[in-house]
Amino acid sequence: MSANCGAADNGKPTWQKLRIGAVFIILVTSLCGTLFPIISRRKWKIPILAFEFIKYFGSGVIIATAFIHLLAPAFAELGAACVTGTWQTYPFASAFAMASVFGLFFLELFAVRLGTKLLAGAGLGHDTHDGHAPHIQPEIPAVSQDNADVEKRASAFLSSAEDLAPPIIKDSEVMAQIVGIAILEFGVIFHSIIIGITLAVNTDFRTLFVVIVFHQMFEGLGLGSRLAYLALTPKYSWVPYAGAIAYSVMTPIGIAVGLGVRSTYNPDSARANIVTGTLDSISAGILLYTGLVELLAHEFLFNSKMQNASTFKIAYANCCMLLGAGIMALLGRWA
Template identity: 30%
Template sequence: MSKLRQHSRFAFFCLLFILPTLVFGECTCEKGEGDGDRNKTEALKYKIGAIASILVAGALGVGIPILGKTIPDLHPDRNIFFIIKAFAAGVILATGFIHVLPDAFESLTDPALKENPWRKFSFTGFVAMMAAIGTLMVDSCATSYYSRSHFKNNIDGDEERAQEHEGHDVHTHTTHGHANGAVDTSPSTELLRHRVISQVLELGIVVHSVIIGISLGASESPKTIKPLVAALSFHQFFEGMGLGGCITQSKFKNRAVAIMSLFFSLTTPVGIVIGIGISKFYDGSSPTVLIMEGVFNAASAGILIYMSLVDLLAADFMKPKMQSNGKLQAGAYISLLLGAGCMSLLAKWA
C-alpha cells in the first residue's frame, strides 16, 4: 500500500499548494458583497474563530469512529457503527448533491462566462459524470492491483517456507499454504478495498474543503462569515464521521491513521488561512476563477456522490448482516435520511 499512499499524499499536497493559485473563492462567498458589509477587522475575528471551531469539529468527527478500537460499542462489527456510518454517508451524499454540485452549476453558468460554450453544454454534469467514472476506475484498478500483489506475495512466501523444509513435508506444507492463501485472500481483498475507499474519499472531501476554506477566508463581510462558521463546523464534523468510519475499517497503522485524520482536520483551516492571504486580490467574478472553481466543485461532487452511494451505502446495505436484521436495516434507513436531511438543511446557511 506504500505506493498508493505516496500517490494519494502527492495529490493532496498538489491540491493544497496548486489549487489556491487557481481558485480564489467559492459561491458561498457572496459575489455581491457591498461596501457597507465589508469590515476587515471584525471579519478577521470571525475567521480566527472559524479556524478554531472547524479544526475542533473536524478532529472530533474523524476521531469518534476511530475510538472504536478502544470502545467496544463503537467497533466496526457493532450495529451502532452501521447506523452511525449510514448517517455520515447521508451527510456526504447531501454534500455532493445539495452543496457542491449546485455551486458548480452556478459557477459554470455565470453571466461573466461566454454563452458559447459554457451555457450551450452542461459542463457541470459532464465533469461530475467523468469524475464518478474516474473514481470507479481508480477504485476497481487499485483494488485489483493490490489484491493480485497480495496474493502473489502469499504464494511466494509459501514457496520459500516449503523449500526450507528440505522436501520432507513439502507436499503437506505447500497444500496447507495454498489453503491458507485461499482462506486469507477474501478478507485481505476486503481490507485493501477499504483502504482504497478511505483514501479516495478523503481526496474528494479535501477538494471541496479547500475551496470552502478559501471562500470563507477571502470574504470580508461579517454577515457572510457568521452563519458559515456554525454551518461549516457541523459540515466538517459529520463528514469527519464518515471518513473516520472508513479509516477504522481500513485498519491502517497508527501513524497512517494519525496522518489521514490530521490532514482532514487541517484542510479547511489551512484553506481559510490561504483565503485571508489572498483576500486583497480576490475577484469572485473573474472568468478564470469561475471556471476553475466550477470544474473542481463538479469533480468533487462526482467523487462524493459515487463514494457515498457505491462504497459506503451499497456496500453496507447489501451485506448479509444488514439484510438479515430488519431492525438494523430500519435503523440504518432512518439514520441515512436524518443525515441527508440535516446536511440539506445546512445548505440554507452554507
C-alpha cells in the same frame, strides 16, 4: 445588479479577529467530529447501535455532500454571469462529475482484476461475497450454553475493536482499503479548501461561519466513521489518525489562504468560478461513486450480513442514513 467580474471588492475587513479565530475553532471542531468515531471504536466500549448510527449517518452525510454541497454549487459556479463563451453552451458540471465517476470505476475495475490475477498466481483464494476485502474468519472456541447466553446478551449492548474488526492478514488487502479511503478523502479535501477560502472572503461572515462549523463537524463524522471501520494490521494503525488530521487541517488552511488574498481575490471572477466549479464537479463525482457504490451497494446489497439481518436492523440503518443526509441537505440552505 451587475456581477463584479473584475478586481476584488470585499469591502472593509469585518469580524477580522473572529475570522482569524475561525482557523482554530474549525480545526478543533473538525478534529472532534473526525476523531470521535476512531477513538471510541478503538478505546471505549459503547453500544453497538451507537457505532452503527455513526457509520450509517456518515454514509448519508457523504451522499448529501455530493449532491447538495458540491454538484449544485458546481452548476451555479460554471453558469455564473462572469463565465461566458463555451462554458454557457454545455453542462460542464455534469460532464466533469460523470468523467470522475467513470474514472474511478475504471480504476477500481483495473485494480480488482489485477489483484485477482496476482492472488490466483500465488495460489490464494479471493472470497468477496460480502463486498469487502477477503479475510480469514478466526476460529471461535466452543463455550458452554450459559456462557454463550451471557455473551450474546452482552454483545447486544457493548462491543470493542476486537469484536467489530475482522482480522486482515495481507498487506495487499490493507492497501486496497487505504486506497479506497484515500479516494474518498481526496474528494472531500478540495471541497474543504474551497469553503475555507469562501468563509475568509465572504461579507456575510457570521451566518456562514456557524453553518460551516456544523458542516465540517458532520462531514468529519461521516469521514471518521469510514476511517474507524478500516480493518488494519498494527503496522498501519496510524492511517485513520493521519486521515483525520489531513481532513481537519484543510478548511483552516483554506481560511488562512483566503485571509492572505482577501484584498485581491474576487470569488465572483470568471477564473475563480471556473476553477471552483471544476473542482466541485470532480469532487461530486468522487463522492457520488464512493457513496452510492462503495457505501450503499456494498454495505446493503452485496453484504451477506445485511442480507440476513433483521428487519429492525435494516430499518435502523436506513433511518440513520436518511437522518445524516437530511441534516447535511438542510445545511445546504445556508452553505
